[in-house]
Amino acid sequence: MTDVRRGLALGVGAYALWGLFPLYWPLLEPSGAVEILAHRIVWSGLTMGLLVLGLRRRHELRAIVGDRRVRLLLVVAAVTITINWTVYIYGVNSGRVVETSLGYFINPLVTVLMGVLILRERLRPLQWAALGVGFAAVCVLAFDYGRPPWIALVLAFSFGTYGLAKKSADVGAVESLAFETAVIAPFALGYLVVIGAAGDSQFGTEGLGHAVLLMSTGIVTAIPLILFGAAATRVSMVSLGLLQYLAPTMQFVLGVAVLREAMTTGRWIGFSLVWSALVVFTYEALRHRRRQLMVTAQASAAS
Numbered sequence: 001m002t003d004v005r006r007g008l009a010l011g012v013g014a015y016a017l018w019g020l021f022p023l024y025w026p027l028l029e030p031s032g033a034v035e036i037l038a039h040r041i042v043w044s045g046l047t048m049g050l051l052v053l054g055l056r057r058r059h060e061l062r063a064i065v066g067d068r069r070v071r072l073l074l075v076v077a078a079v080t081i082t083i084n085w086t087v088y089i090y091g092v093n094s095g096r097v098v099e100t101s102l103g104y105f106i107n108p109l110v111t112v113l114m115g116v117l118i119l120r121e122r123l124r125p126l127q128w129a130a131l132g133v134g135f136a137a138v139c140v141l142a143f144d145y146g147r148p149p150w151i152a153l154v155l156a157f158s159f160g161t162y163g164l165a166k167k168s169a170d171v172g173a174v175e176s177l178a179f180e181t182a183v184i185a186p187f188a189l190g191y192l193v194v195i196g197a198a199g200d201s202q203f204g205t206e207g208l209g210h211a212v213l214l215m216s217t218g219i220v221t222a223i224p225l226i227l228f229g230a231a232a233t234r235v236s237m238v239s240l241g242l243l244q245y246l247a248p249t250m251q252f253v254l255g256v257a258v259l260r261e262a263m264t265t266g267r268w269i270g271f272s273l274v275w276s277a278l279v280v281f282t283y284e285a286l287r288h289r290r291r292q293l294m295v296t297a298q299a300s301a302a303s
Helices: 003-019 033-054 058-066 068-093 097-117 125-145 150-169 173-197 208-232 237-243 246-258 265-302
Strands: none
Touching: 003 208, 003 237, 003 246, 033 058, 033 068, 033 173, 033 208, 058 068, 058 173, 068 097, 068 150, 068 173, 097 125, 097 150, 097 237, 097 246, 097 265, 125 265, 150 208, 173 208, 208 237, 237 265, 246 265
16 A cells, blocks of 8 residues: 555544544533543543553654754644634534534635645646535535634634644654643643532543543544544645545534434535535546556556
């Protein structure tokens, strides 16, 4: 398996797991979004610390700490993923799963545009066409709400920035996530101590099962982020933009079919446009790959 194919497989795994998150976060109620976030950060930090020790990545982690540029990029990543986590947990647990899926439909557009404008990646004509269809879908879905979809917009721009920071840092997935969680874990732990002292913590008050679920947030968070971090350093920003449609599609279906959120004609139209964009992207990618293989074969034959 080539490095690019491995990156694509890792990306699919990450987004498929994220697509199932709307079924997980409601299990943590009655804990509020901020308490869940704090547990998520603390237990993720512990999980990543154990992974660094178990996989013997201490040298790589020290290299990150000693590199000012990488350290700054991962601090940006830590801040933006914290914002993303907070808003996403709030959106899911407040019954707005469809709007969170809209955020991740917008996110690939943000990611692709960052690749073009910042990293100077180039899009082929059909990719531009697919991007236009995707943008139209987002507009239709946003219009259907009748208001600025702030949850969707914050999710899109925070995760787009996170992906760009991770790709620019270009370091190992395990040690980079360990550094990110180490940056924000002291604040999260401090918050948990404060609400625990005030008697406002739900940890341990809802039974053993609820406490175990809160503790599991570390593993549940770490696995897809490790997969994403590994994918981000192996594939282009354009490819990441394509893969990112998988999670919101799953979330949209879960919101409508399982969680029974209201579905309107406008949302169905927007959803259909998104799938149309994916068809165009997929067709163009397959055609481009076929051409590359032909060129490679001709060059080999000529030599």
